[in-house]
Amino acid sequence: MSKPDPGTFAKDFRNALGQFATGVTIVTTMDRDHKPVGVTASSFNSVSLDPPLILWSLAKTANSMPAYQNSGGFNVHVLASHQDNLSNQFARPSDDKFRGVDWKSCENGFPLLPEYAALFRCKTTFQYEGGDHIIFVGEVVDFERKDLPPLLFHSGRYADKRTKGETDIKEPGVNLADGTFSNDFLLYLISRSHFQTSNPVRQAASDIGLSETEYFCISILAMNGELLEEEIISRLEHTGHIPDSDIFGRLERKALITRERQSAKISEQGRNIFVEFLSLSKSLDEQIKKHFTPEELSNAITFLQKVIDITGTDIPELW
Ligand SMILES: Cc1cc2nc3c(=O)[nH]c(=O)nc-3n(C[C@H](O)[C@H](O)[C@H](O)COP(=O)(O)O)c2cc1C
Numbered sequence: 039m040s041k042p043d044p045g046t047f048a049k050d051f052r053n054a055l056g057q058f059a060t061g062v063t064i065v066t067t068m069d070r071d072h073k074p075v076g077v078t079a080s081s082f083n084s085v086s087l088d089p090p091l092i093l094w095s096l097a098k099t100a101n102s103m104p105a106y107q108n109s110g111g112f113n114v115h116v117l118a119s120h121q122d123n124l125s126n127q128f129a130r131p132s133d134d135k136f137r138g139v140d141w142k143s144c145e146n147g148f149p150l151l152p153e154y155a156a157l158f159r160c161k162t163t164f165q166y167e168g169g170d171h172i173i174f175v176g177e178v179v180d181f182e183r184k185d186l187p188p189l190l191f192h193s194g195r196y197a198d199k200r201t202k203g204e205t206d207i208k209e210p211g212v213n214l215a216d217g218t219f220s221n222d223f224l225l226y227l228i229s230r231s232h233f234q235t236s237n238p239v240r241q242a243a244s245d246i247g248l249s250e251t252e253y254f255c256i257s258i259l260a261m262n263g264e265l266l267e268e269e270i271i272s273r274l275e276h277t278g279h280i281p282d283s284d285i286f287g288r289l290e291r292k293a294l295i296t297r298e299r300q301s302a303k304i305s306e307q308g309r310n311i312f313v314e315f316l317s318l319s320k321s322l323d324e325q326i327k328k329h330f331t332p333e334e335l336s337n338a339i340t341f342l343q344k345v346i347d348i349t350g351t352d353i354p355e356l357w
Pocket residue numbers: 062076077078079080081082094095096097099100101102103125126128129130131132191
């Protein structure tokens with residue numbers, strides 16, 4: 039083993055350390071003015087299982103040092119592979135690192151980022167001198183793991199994203215023998231996304247005493263103008279909503295539709311409610327889209343349209 043060259047020691051040392059591939063985290067806390075603080079750190083590591091302890095270290099020159107030394111705790115967000123831009127955002131000194139980040143304050147009062155591969159909420163238990171860094175040891179109060187590939191850092195750069203052609207798609211985790219499935223089962227993911235994304239509107243409808251079938255009926259009418267009641271029933275049945283015989287009477291009594299002979303039409307009040315719900319959906323749509331690149335979104339749209347085409351050849355257009 040050759041002796042380190044004093045002239046190039048710092049660079050050689052850093053390069054040698056860079057051979058140790060790590061994940062990347064963003065550690066957040068609050069400063070004494072209750073302003074959110076965050077830094078990108080790859081020095082995170084596990085320390086102890088019992089009690090559960092982790093560590094990370096921060097350069098003494100970091101602007102955020104006083105906040106971590108005095109706040110009493112922090113949240114460690116282990117980043118997912120698509121979060122390299124966020125990592126860069128928190129690695130640049132700035133007064134407003136949380137710009138454009140939809141963070142919230144979690145129970146311990148420290149900032150919680152919307153996305154991560156894993157989260158460790160910690161109480162600061164020890165702070166050690168470590169040369170030009172301070173080593174923070176945190177006791178893990180609680181943690182969460184998501185099924186996302188981690189962001190990796192190696193030799194001063196993010197590890198290459200997946201090489202072309204390589205995919206993560208495994209056999210769906212369905213076990214017919216014992217009647218179970220894992221959370222990479224595509225149909226489970228599709229129905230769960232549908233359930234979660236339609237929840238705000240379902241909730242808003244239920245708050246004003248509208249059933250899901252009634253809401254569907256209103257939306258079909260809002261999009262189509264006047265329709266024969268039997269036509270509405272046929273479209274509703276394709277969505278899995280079987281209307282009862284009084285549905286149109288009820289909607290008329292609630293002043294949400296008007297009826298004439300065998301046809302129904304949305305009323306002004308019905309349209310206002312529909313527009314209100316549509317704006318709820320639109321704002322959730324915008325929130326969700328912020329988390330994806332244009333390419334990911336375009337692939338997702340193609341994917342979902344194909345699923346709809348493949349599985350619904352005999353279902354008429356609903357709207
Ligand atoms: C991938 C990556 C990992 C980093 N890891 C650390 C680290 O473990 N400790 C550290 O002090 N700085 C680390 N940095 C640099 C800090 O994120 C950066 O200097 C930050 O701006 C310091 O915070 P400040 O804004 O409070 O000064 C890392 C940067 C990158 C890009």
